[in-house]
Amino acid sequence: VRRVTIYCSIMVFLGAALRCTPLADGGAQRTLMIIAMLCNGVGGAWLNFGAPIISELWFPSSERTLATSVMTVSTYAGGALGFLVGPAIVGEVATHAAAQAGVRRLFYVEAAFCAMCGLMCAAYFPDRPPHAPSEAAAAKRSASHGAVNDAPAVRGSALRPYFACKRRAAKYWVVSLAMALPLGVSQGWGSVLYETLRPLGFSEAEAAWLGFSQTMAGCGASVFVGALLDRFAGRLKLVTTCFSAVAAL
Helix, strand or coil: CHHHHHHHHHHHHHHHHHCCCCCCCHHHHHHHHHHHHHHHHHHHHHHHHCHHHHHHHHCCHHHHHHHHHHHHHHHHHHHHHHHHHHHHHHCCCCCHHHHHHHHHHHHHHHHHHHHHHHHHHHHCCCCCCCCCCCHHHHHHHHHHHHHHHCHHHHCCCCCHHHHCCHHHHHHHHHHHHHHHHHHHHHHHHHHCHHHHHHHHCCCHHHHHHHHHHHHHHHHHHHHHHHHHHHHCCCCHHHHHHHHHHHHHC
8 A cells, every 4th residue: 555655646746747847849748748647647546446445454344434435535625626726826817928827836836735745655654554443354464464475376366256257247347337437427527617617607716616616515425425324334235326316317
């Protein structure tokens, strides 16, 4: 966990730092921006799937759903703040040169923040807590320690049981697509929110506050559902189906 976190923080910082590099050639600048976006995407992957792993290591089973939801929505909360932080730093601009200077200033602030987070991870981000959060976690830790000592015998076999059965693999892809498609549509629409709402008479500030409020509403609901599922274990499918119906409505 520590190694992956540090690697990803370096990639996120690299993506933020590359955007700060001014190039006179427009084509070269565009290529540099694409590389920066790729670095950011590679670094952000761990933020999207690491929450269940960290919650299993640090929290007992009665608290894991809530812990997972808090860590998962933190990335969306950062995106929600982006609706407000960007316009606040860039400010109202009257000329193209002022707009360029404002965006450049935003890039510098974001790169400095990414550097600070990376240094914090390098200074202290342990693989696991000194004491297991539950008896089950302690047993799993002992079992994994034995597996590490016998690594050549089990290497590469961790995921085989999940994909050995074609039917189980098909269910895996159905669940993955059911989660990924609505998320992709929502995030893609959010990135062009202002352009979508401008014909309806929305100002940039109004569109920013709308994007912030809708994202934070989702974050609050996610934490609430996580806390609810910790109290009523075994209702994951029912709750997921109900909230998917609400989202469709």
